[in-house]
Amino acid sequence: MTAGPDFHATIPEGDDRERDVCRTCGFVNYVNPKIVVGAVVTHDGRFLLARRAIEPRRGFWTIPAGFMEEGESVAEGAAREAREEACADIAIDALLAVYSIPRISQVQMIHRAALARPEFAAGPESLEVRLFAWDEIPWDEIAFPSVHWALHHWRAVEGQAAFPPFVNPPGQDGRAPLPY
Amino acid sequence: MTAGPDFHATIPEGDDRERDVCRTCGFVNYVNPKIVVGAVVTHDGRFLLARRAIEPRRGFWTIPAGFMEEGESVAEGAAREAREEACADIAIDALLAVYSIPRISQVQMIHRAALARPEFAAGPESLEVRLFAWDEIPWDEIAFPSVHWALHHWRAVEGQAAFPPFVNPPGQDGRAPLPY
Ligand SMILES: [Zn+2]
Ligand SMILES: [Zn+2]
Numbered sequence: 274m275t276a277g278p279d280f281h282a283t284i285p286e287g288d289d290r291e292r293d294v295c296r297t298c299g300f301v302n303y304v305n306p307k308i309v310v311g312a313v314v315t316h317d318g319r320f321l322l323a324r325r326a327i328e329p330r331r332g333f334w335t336i337p338a339g340f341m342e343e344g345e346s347v348a349e350g351a352a353r354e355a356r357e358e359a360c361a362d363i364a365i366d367a368l369l370a371v372y373s374i375p376r377i378s379q380v381q382m383i384h385r386a387a388l389a390r391p392e393f394a395a396g397p398e399s400l401e402v403r404l405f406a407w408d409e410i411p412w413d414e415i416a417f418p419s420v421h422w423a424l425h426h427w428r429a430v431e432g433q434a435a436f437p438p439f440v441n442p443p444g445q446d447g448r449a450p451l452p453y
Numbered sequence: 454m455t456a457g458p459d460f461h462a463t464i465p466e467g468d469d470r471e472r473d474v475c476r477t478c479g480f481v482n483y484v485n486p487k488i489v490v491g492a493v494v495t496h497d498g499r500f501l502l503a504r505r506a507i508e509p510r511r512g513f514w515t516i517p518a519g520f521m522e523e524g525e526s527v528a529e530g531a532a533r534e535a536r537e538e539a540c541a542d543i544a545i546d547a548l549l550a551v552y553s554i555p556r557i558s559q560v561q562m563i564h565r566a567a568l569a570r571p572e573f574a575a576g577p578e579s580l581e582v583r584l585f586a587w588d589e590i591p592w593d594e595i596a597f598p599s600v601h602w603a604l605h606h607w608r609a610v611e612g613q614a615a616f617p618p619f620v621n622p623p624g625q626d627g628r629a630p631l632p633y
Contacts, residue, residue, distance in 0.1 A: 278480040290522075298477040300458040305487050306521050308560055341486050342470075344552035346627070348620075368618060371562070372546065373526035380488055380527055382551070382560075396456055435617050438548060440528075447526070 280304075293434020309381040310350035313427045314363050316388040319404035320424065323358050325416055326400045333416035336423060337361070338381065339398075351384045362389040370426050372419050372440040374447035383423045385430075411420045418445065458482075489561040490530035491518025491606045494543050496568040499584035500604065503538050505596055506580045515597035516603060517541070517559065519578075531564045539582045542569040550619040552599050552607050554627035563603045565610075598625065 278300065280293035283287045293302040314321040318407050336357045341350040346363050355365055356381055363386040373383040392431040395402050403412070407428070426439040441447055455500045458480065460473035465481050473482040489565055494501040502514040517538045521530040527547050543566040552561040575582050585591070587608070595601055606619040621627055 278478045295458070295475075295478055295480065298458045298475055298480075300475065300478075300480060300482075302480075304523060306487060306523060307485050341484060341560070343484060343558045344555045347551060348553075368551065371551075373528075375526065377522045378523045380521070380562075387512065393626075408602070417503060437617060439613050441526075 281413040282403070286322060304378070305379045306380050307340040308347070308350075309338055310341045310347055310354060311336050311381065311423075312351045312363055312365060312382075312384040312386040313369060313423050314355060314359075314386045314388060315362065315427075316391060316404055318426050319388075319406050320410060321355075321359060321388065321393060321402065321404055323395065323402045325398070326395075327398050330416040332400065333414050334411055335416040335420050336383070337363075338383070341382075347382050348384060351382070355386070358396045358399050360394040360396055361402075362392075363387065364373075364389045364405055367434075367436070368438045369406070369430070370423055371430070372422060372441050372447065374419065376448050376450070381419055383419070383426075385427060418451065428442075458605065479559045484558065486555075486558045486560050488521040488527070488530075489518050490521045490527055490534060490564075490566040491516050491561065491603075492531045492535055492543055492545060492566040492581060493549060493603050494535060494541065494566045494568060495540075495607075496571060496584055499586050501535075501539060501541060501582065501584055502590070503569065503575065503577070503579040506575075507578050510596040512595050514591055515596040515600050516563070517543075518563065521562075527562050528564065531562070531566070535566070536576075538576045538579050540572070540574040541582075542572075542578055543567065545591050546612075547616070548618045549610070551591075552621050552627065553621055554599065554604065556628050556630070561599055563599070563606075563609060573596060592594045598631065 278295040279297045282291040330331045337355040338356040355361045365384045365386045367385040370383045430436045457544045458475040460479045462471040517535040519534045545564045545566045549566040550563045551567045610616045
């Protein structure tokens with residue numbers, strides 16, 4: 274084991290802004306925004322939500338979503354997350370929204386999807402997975418603002434085959450601290 | 454100066470795939486796909502292209518595009534790239550395309566935009582910047598396949614106010630090596 278990197282902020286040669294550079298080994302840690310891929314998944318008019326088994330927001334409900342990995346497309350990543358978190362096979366039919374969250378340096382690419390078969394179960398990062406009718410959704414126990422946004426944006430284009438993806442709702446620039 | 458990181462591939466505790474870990478300092482280099490933000494920019498029916506002053510593909514023509522930085526939205530990043538590479542102020546009106554390029558671990562988010570004022574010039578990463586009518590575009594000197602895709606996708610929705618963003622063209626999964 275080693276003590277871990279010893280980063281300090283400096284502007285590398287040829288760059289135009291500060292980056293974290295390791296004093297021990299010289300590594301330059303270019304931090305770019307990360308892509309979160311996910312989906313609002315429905316089945317017979319109900320919404321597939323997973324209760325988080327991990328922090329942040331353990332115990333709160335979310336749509337299947339997580340960090341995109343290398344070697345996959347955006348839609349493949351969203352399908353993988355549904356498999357991992359909800360043991361669900363999904364069929365994606367549209368890009369529902371692209372949310373920019375500078376506060377946590379994320380771009381969230383949320384799709385519209387249906388269950389490809391009616392089975393699902395909690396994966397290792399979920400405490401439970403359930404289908405909720407709209408009026409049953411536990412709105413006070415939703416994990417993140419963007420889950421609220423995505424569910425409401427889903428409703429705004431219900432039944433529409435083709436539409437431009439939504440972005441952040443007005444006044445929500447993804448920069449303000451969360452209320453919890 | 455130091456020798457730089459000494460990475461070897463190993464599966465960190467609690468992870469499910471190999472990551473590069475530095476033998477010198479223990480840093481885990483989580484490599485996620487990077488976001489490229491850009492725009493097809495037009496003015497009076499002509500297309501704004503920049504000739505690249507940097508590798509890869511120095512001397513070839515591209516649309517303004519580059520890596521998204523922290524602290525900005527997707528659209529803000531695309532506008533920043535147009536400023537940096539073409540000294541151009543742009544007005545974005547739609548998300549034209551989301552291309553997944555697993556070969557180079559990129560997701561490219563290309564917008565549709567117009568020049569907000571008719572001035573532009575080569576930035577430090579460009580040799581020159583010009584407006585081309587469609588029939589004047591130097592198709593044999595285009596830097597990257599996704600620039601071809603974006604220009605043709607722009608034409609496919611010319612005059613349409615609202616449309617879903619395009620993805621990779623059929624048969625182009627972004628995994629095959631480039632022909633050059
Ligand atoms: Zn180091
Ligand atoms: Zn190191």
